[in-house]
Each structure stands twice: as C-alpha cells, then as structure tokens.
Amino acid sequence: MATAEARDPISIAPSILNADYGHLADRVRETFAAGIARLHIDVMDGRFVPNITWGPDLVASLRPLADEFGAILETHLMIVEPDLWLEAFSTAGADLITVHAEAAPHLYRTLQRIHELGRRAGAALNPATPIAAIEEVLGELDLALVMTVEPGFGGQELIASTLDKVRRLHAALEARNLGARVDIEVDGGIHAGTIAAAQAAGATIAVAGTAVYNERGSVAENLGLLRAACGAT
Numbered sequence: 459m460a461t462a463e464a465r466d467p468i469s470i471a472p473s474i475l476n477a478d479y480g481h482l483a484d485r486v487r488e489t490f491a492a493g494i495a496r497l498h499i500d501v502m503d504g505r506f507v508p509n510i511t512w513g514p515d516l517v518a519s520l521r522p523l524a525d526e527f528g529a530i531l532e533t534h535l536m537i538v539e540p541d542l543w544l545e546a547f548s549t550a551g552a553d554l555i556t557v558h559a560e561a562a563p564h565l566y567r568t569l570q571r572i573h574e575l576g577r578r579a580g581a582a583l584n585p586a587t588p589i590a591a592i593e594e595v596l597g598e599l600d601l602a603l604v605m606t607v608e609p610g611f612g613g614q615e616l617i618a619s620t621l622d623k624v625r626r627l628h629a630a631l632e633a634r635n636l637g638a639r640v641d642i643e644v645d646g647g648i649h650a651g652t653i654a655a656a657q658a659a660g661a662t663i664a665v666a667g668t669a670v671y672n673e674r675g676s677v678a679e680n681l682g683l684l685r686a687a688c689g690a691t
Contacts, residue, residue: 467689468657470681471498471532471643473667475511476612485671486520490527492678495691497529498645498665499552503537506561507610514543514550521551530554532601534582534645534665536609537561541568548575556580556603556643559591569598580643584609585617589627599640601663602627606656607646612667616647621659628660654688664690 472494477485486497499517504510517531524531532554533547540557541564547555555572559581562568572579580601581592585608592602604624607614624642631637644661649669656664670680684690 467691468653468661469496469663470494470653470670470684470690471496471663471665472670472677472681473498473500473612473645473665474671475500476667477671483520483523485677486523488677489670489681490523490529492681493691494681495529496663497524497531499531499533501533501535501537501543501547502610506538506558507536509610514546517547517550517552524551524553532556532580534580534603535561536582541571544568544571544575548572548577552577554578554580554601556582556601558582558584558609560584560587565592566595566598569595573598582645583623585620585623589623589630593630596631596634596636596640599636601641601643602631603643603645604661605646606644606648609646614647616652616656620644621655624656624659624661648684650683650687653684653690657688657690 472489500511502509502511530553533552534556538561540561555577557568569579578600580603582603584605606616606620631640641662642660643663644656645665648664648666653664
C-alpha cells in the first residue's frame with residue numbers, strides 16, 4: 459500500500475449486490491471486460507445483517523469467468539459463525555475471504571484457518587467497531603475492510619466519520635511496517651463524489667455497487683466516472 463505522499467491509484471472492487479440478478483453472468487463479464495481485476499461478493503445470512511443473499515454455489519458459478527479474465531473473487535462474509543463456512547467458500551473458489559471481527563470471537567484462529575486453506579484473509583469492521591478489535595491481528599491480515607455504511611443493503615450514503623477510521627488504520631499499519639502488505643478496503647457509499655476522499659484517507663481498494671450497476675449508464679461508463687474521479691484502476 460502506498461504512502462499518503464505517493465499513493466498508487468485505488469482499485470475498484472464492484473459489488474454484485476446491486477447487479478441485475480436475471481443477467482448476472484452478463485454483468486460480471488461486462489465488468490471484467492471493462493478492466494476490473496477483482497469482484498466483491500457480499501454473503502449475508504439474515505442474522506448478522508438484515509438481508510439474505512447467496513452462498514458458495516454462486517462463487518463456484520463465477521469462478522470460470524474470473525479465471526477467464528484472471529480476476530480475483532473476494533467474499534465478504536456478513537454472517538454469524540463464519541468458521542463453519544470457510545472451507546466451503548474456499549472450495550468454491552474464493553481467492554480472499556473476509557470475516558467480521560464482530561462475528562469471529564477467535565479471530566486469530568479464523569484468519570489462520572483461511573491461510574491454511576490457501577486463501578487470502580481479511581477482517582472487517584462495522585462503523586461503530588473500533589480499530590482496536592483487529593489491532594492484535596494486523597500481521598495476519600491481507601486486507602482490512604472498513605465498513606463506511608451499516609452493512610446489509612446497498613445504496614446508502616457514506617458515513618463521513620468512517621474515513622477518519624481509515625486514516626487511523628493506515629497510520630497503524632505504517633507504524634508496524636505493514637502498509638505495503640495489507641490493503642485497506644472501504645465498503646459502502648462509494649461513488650464518483652466520495653471515492654477520492656476514501657483514497658486520500660488511505661484506502662487502496664474501494665467496493666462500489668450502485669455506482670457501477672445502475673440505469674444511468676453501462677458498467678464501462680460508470681466505471682469510467684469512478685476512474686476519472688481519482689485515477690482508479
């Protein structure tokens with residue numbers, strides 16, 4: 459991860475939560491064809507968050523498309539008892555598995571297990587959860603995800619105060635010489651008007667849902683707007 463003085467362009471990880479499910483494979487192909495290198499898959503169980511989405515079968519169905527374009531599939535597990543599902547999502551083809559600190563009481567062991575499965579490991583924080591919840595495992599992370607909205611639904615407005623958390627997390631990683639190894643991902647309320655601020659705060663990956671999949675433009679056009687806002691990749 460680059461420093462604030464010489465920051466690399468932020469990467470965009472489109473969230474298919476807001477894509478047209480009836481034409482999901484077409485939208486995902488369109489996304490990868492537009493130069494996207496990673497796809498964000500929100501997994502919700504109706505318990506940790508008030509919504510239900512999908513499971514490992516969807517990851518498995520998208521794996522061939524991701525392989526065709528050399529892209530990463532990242533799964534964001536917004537579920538209780540995530541340890542019960544790590545192997546299933548790994549087998550399905552997830553490259554990166556992110557669990558919530560609030561749902562993983564033995565977070566160190568959970569992250570170790572993800573690595574044992576040969577996958578990259580991430581830990582997520584809800585807006586009201588302090589950085590202290592993951593400070594002791596920063597060295598075990600490949601990615602730290604800061605929720606910039608309350609999780610569960612797309613189309614929300616970014617909570618401005620969460621960007622200060624991103625700044626403090628960036629500083630904590632730099633202080634431990636982990637800045638080049640651990641990505642900071644922001645998720646929620648990311649669009650052309652907010653992505654530059656997220657990048658300036660220290661985020662290296664931005665999850666974008668409604669800003670990518672909407673009726674205002676094609677996927678490629680919408681990604682172009684995000685890239686133009688901050689030189690994203």
